[in-house]
Amino acid sequence: MTLRIDLSYDGRNFHGSQRQTKHRTVQAEIERALKKLYLEPITLHLSGRTDAGVHAIRQVGHFKTKQVIPEDKALFALNNLMPSDIKLLALKWTEDDFHARYSAKEKTYRYVISFTDDVFQRPYETFLDKTLDLTAVDRAIQQLIGEHDFYAFSNRRQGERSTIRTLHEISYETKADKLIFRFRGDGFLYKMVRILMQYLIEVGQGAIDPAKTKDILLSHSKEFTRKVAPAQGLYLEGIQY
Incomplete structure (x- = not known):
């Protein structure tokens, strides 16, 4: 039997989401609690990996078990076994062929930039000391939307057969001293969102001409996309199934 689990976590004290031998991870913490309960x-x-320092507003996972425990009781018990930086949001039985990663149709990420250096918010946002030219950023975004080969905007990982992805949306909103970006697509390559974000920052700072964006996509060159935005500003916002 298959259960879907929705969760959020503060990524600052995790060495990523995927289980590792010598480091604290989200997967390992939850599996430890699942073993105690079941x-x-x-x-x-999980629906996908997040790197060290990356947060999740709504991550999704699934697991299989032979034990039958009412959903509400299992959720309550598991949350009592969770560390303070993980919160389980929902737990429910689902179809046996549901897969948190392969059943996903869209993912949305959020990236938070602040123009005020708040010491208490440093683990949750990226500080910039200069505002961005949003007209230039818009010009670059227009060329990134749609289906493209995003090889130049990724650190391709072993096992990834294709670097073609579809970006449905890159948007942003201003809230007080913050600039909040959203990236929505059918899937994302390793570090793709952080590389895209760093690229847009450099475009907004005048370091890269936004007119180069289409050529960079076509060239497969990483000349302008070697840098990666800091992890702490990134959040997995949600997954659509």
């Missing part, structure tokens, strides 16, 4: 080893499958 009295059997359980593997949690």
Whole structure:
């Protein structure tokens, strides 16, 4: 039997979401709690990896178990076993063929930039000391939307067969001293959102001409996309199924 689990976490004290031998991870913490509750080893499958320092507003996972525990009681018990930086939002039985990663149709990420250096917010946003030219940023965004080969905007990982992805939306909104970007697409390559974000920052700072964007996509060159935006400003916002 398959259960879907929705969760959020503060990523600052995790070495990423995926289980590792020597480091604290989101997957390992949840699997430890699942084993205590269901009295059997359980593997949690997440919708995708997040890097060290990256947060999740709504991550999704699934696991299989032979034990039958009412959803509300299991959710309550598991949250009591969670560390303070993980919160389980929902737990429900689902179709046996549901897969948190492969059933996903869209993902949305949020990236938070602040123009005020607040010491208490440093783990949750990226500070810039200069505003961005949003007209230039808009010109670059227009060329990134749609289906493209995003090889130049990724650190391709072993096992990724294709670097073609579809970006449905890159938008932003201003809230007080913050600039909040959203990236929505059918999937994202390794570090793709952070590379895109750093590229847009450099475009907005005048370091890169936005007119080069289409040529960069076509060239597969990483000449202008070697840098990666800091992890702490990035949030996995949600997954559509």
